[in-house]
Amino acid sequence: MRKKTVSFLASGRGSNFRVVAEHVLGGNIHGKLGILISNKKDAQALELAVDFGMKAFFVDPADFRDRDEYDRELIRLLREYKTDLVVAAGYMKILTPVFVTAFRHRIINIHPALLPSFPGTHAQEQAFNYGVKISGCTSHFIDEGTDTGPIIMQAAVPVLENDTIEGLSARILKEEHRVLPESVRLFCDEKLEVKGRMVRIKK
Numbered sequence: 001m002r003k004k005t006v007s008f009l010a011s012g013r014g015s016n017f018r019v020v021a022e023h024v025l026g027g028n029i030h031g032k033l034g035i036l037i038s039n040k041k042d043a044q045a046l047e048l049a050v051d052f053g054m055k056a057f058f059v060d061p062a063d064f065r066d067r068d069e070y071d072r073e074l075i076r077l078l079r080e081y082k083t084d085l086v087v088a089a090g091y092m093k094i095l096t097p098v099f100v101t102a103f104r105h106r107i108i109n110i111h112p113a114l115l116p117s118f119p120g121t122h123a124q125e126q127a128f129n130y131g132v133k134i135s136g137c138t139s140h141f142i143d144e145g146t147d148t149g150p151i152i153m154q155a156a157v158p159v160l161e162n163d164t165i166e167g168l169s170a171r172i173l174k175e176e177h178r179v180l181p182e183s184v185r186l187f188c189d190e191k192l193e194v195k196g197r198m199v200r201i202k203k
Helices: 016-027 046-051 066-078 095-101 123-130 167-189
Strands: 004-012 032-036 055-058 085-088 107-111 134-141 151-158 192-194 198-201
Touching: 004 016, 004 046, 004 167, 016 046, 016 085, 016 123, 016 134, 032 046, 032 066, 032 123, 085 123, 085 167, 107 167, 123 134, 123 167, 134 167, 151 167, 151 198, 167 192
Parallel strands: 004 032, 004 085, 032 055, 085 107
Antiparallel strands: 107 134, 134 151, 192 198
8 A cells, every 4th residue: 555645734833733744754654744835924834844854835825816716726736746635734724615626535624622513713612611511623524614524533522620711722632633643544544434424434
């Protein structure tokens, strides 16, 4: 089985990107690092990618007429570097149907809530303010909706008495750093099979 090329989209500090990249470089994921693309010029993930020996691209949305044109440029770059899997690691931009179609069931996202509850931004705060007793994180394939794609893995994180949003978010992030690399590993090992809304993990 050939190694899959794993590329990344990121908008911020890149903590989830870093964890996945370290697993790839450490041999825990049967893959190789592709490129990292950011929509933010000052994203720390860009510097981190260079440290990992990767090509890193800032693609400015202001240079394009619309979202479709922007995403076509991302697709061109990702295909140029023979990307098999795209990992959305803190990418704060909605992907267009043009992008989703180009990489159908090949874009993995990690969301800091137990989907389908609390989609969108500030999920930890949404869950905390709602008063849930259990929150967590979800890895899923991105589709045309907002956090609506087929679920790969989930991890539950209890909300403690006298908890804070910051404390809950930190514990969820710890689980994100476990669930996302494992989801990428399963993809690279060709263990994920999508049937409708269901993702089956093959033995």
